[in-house]
Amino acid sequence: MVQTSFLGDMVLTTPLLARLAREGPVHVVATPANAPLLEGHPAVATVLVYDKRGADRGWGGLWRTARALRALGASRALLAQGSLRSAALTRLAGIPERVGFDRSAGRPLYTRRIGYRADLHHAQRLWQLGDPLGADVPPPAVRPTLHPGVAHAAAADALLAALSPGAAPVALAPGSAWGTKRWPGFAALASAMATADGWRHVPLVVIGGGADAPLAAAITAARPPGSAPVLDATGRLPLLATAALLARCTALVTNDSLPLHLASAMETPTVALFGPTVPALGFGPLAPASRVVEHPNLPCRPCHAHGPATCPLRHFRCMGELSVPQVLGALHAVTRGAP
Ligand code: SF4
Structure with missing residues (x-):
């Protein structure tokens, strides 16, 4: 999962993370700002911080992060953040299946495109990225989750x-x-x-x-x-x-x-x-x-x-x-x- 957007977007990604966790370990590429939101979240196995505007800026940082992502051995990448850079990151990491929205800038590098449903809540739109066949499955009512610690x-x-x-x-x-x-x-x-x-x-x-x-x-x-x-x-x-x-x-x-x-x-x-x-x-x-x-x-x-x-x-x-x-x-x- 690549979610390097705003803080609120990360919160709204949590229903999808919970859905994916039922299928296997979930690794999330996050920013230094939004990564702390996932601290202690039971659906998340790994948070890989990609400081795309700071320490990981440019091609060097992209390659470095791609290598770290490759080491996690993921078979599928869901692009909640739709930039070409995020798509390139997952392509460079050698992830064979790359799924994102059909209107995202990174779509030329996706192997599967999901229709962007403007009529849905964003948490439901993101939840649909987890549809195994890309079918137009009606999303359930969802609510985000966070897990503050002691x-x-x-x-x-x-x-x-x-x-x-x-x-x-x-x-x-x-x-x-x-x-x-x-x-x-x-x-x-x-x-x-x-x-x-x-x-x-x-x-x-x-x-x-x-x-x-x-x-x-x-x-x-x-x-x-x-x-x-x-x-x-x-x-x-x-x-x-x-x-x-x-x-x-x-x-x-x-x-x-x-x-x-x-x-x-x-x-x-x-x-x-x-x-x-x-x-x-x-x-x-x-x-x-x-x-x-x-x-x-x-x-x-x-x-x-x-x-x-x-x-x-x-x-x-x-x-x-x-x-x-x-x-x-x-x-x-x-x-x-x-x-
Ligand atoms: S919605 Fe209308 S009133 Fe509000 S900031 Fe935009 S133009 Fe101005």
Whole structure:
């Protein structure tokens, strides 16, 4: 399996990994960034890190990684990441059967092409790569899985120890690498929750990378004096410890970004805010209790596969018109009104 795409893509690959593990050992080619997500995953025998933009850059790194992959003796490669470079890697590794999507750049080097079903969730699309005959088998409902270890759980617990015992927080994930995916209302939501029925005594924890610290600071500053506390966890936890933290939260409010998929794996009730992207692209929440909040009728949506840095139409209505009461209503729904 080659999965050197974004972090969320790796999470969504786990149903396929579980499927493949029933047939034999599964080796995964991953990036330095997404490899930690597979730590302790029972479906994975080996993680081979391919630092394609760093230490393994260029032909030398490609050959080196291909040699390491060849040594694993795989008979079939599934190309979840569809670049020509990934396909070349598996070809150079001498893997006789190479399977990927029929619209991927690497398809000339595949021995079998699977139709890319734009109508499916991406986790189901990836699951279809494991079809032995490439048949158009209807995919089952799938949900990703992650397996935080004891150290991850301890890191999450240590951080939550700052809260009153038993006070399960609501997690907020206000960041995203893509500017237009960031809902600008998180601070207003935190302020409203401080006085809202059912939420005023519930602490908040802000999750994300180190670059999201200013967003966490704005959320903290928005809380009136005497409010339930806000924990800033941005940049403080490894990926699987963040997953462990989410498992301890009442719910998550998130943009269309990695925390959404971590919460799907940990079954954390999820409110997902979509602006320039739409769930129909295949990346909606899969947590058992989830709600999507999105603009009901904006013809410019979706305007990009990921979300541009700034709104090309300059009005940014897709996110700017999502209201705090809408989000609070969704939060109430996913927690059945009982935080
Ligand atoms: S063009 Fe439309 S969908 Fe894209 S960022 Fe602007 S408001 Fe959002």
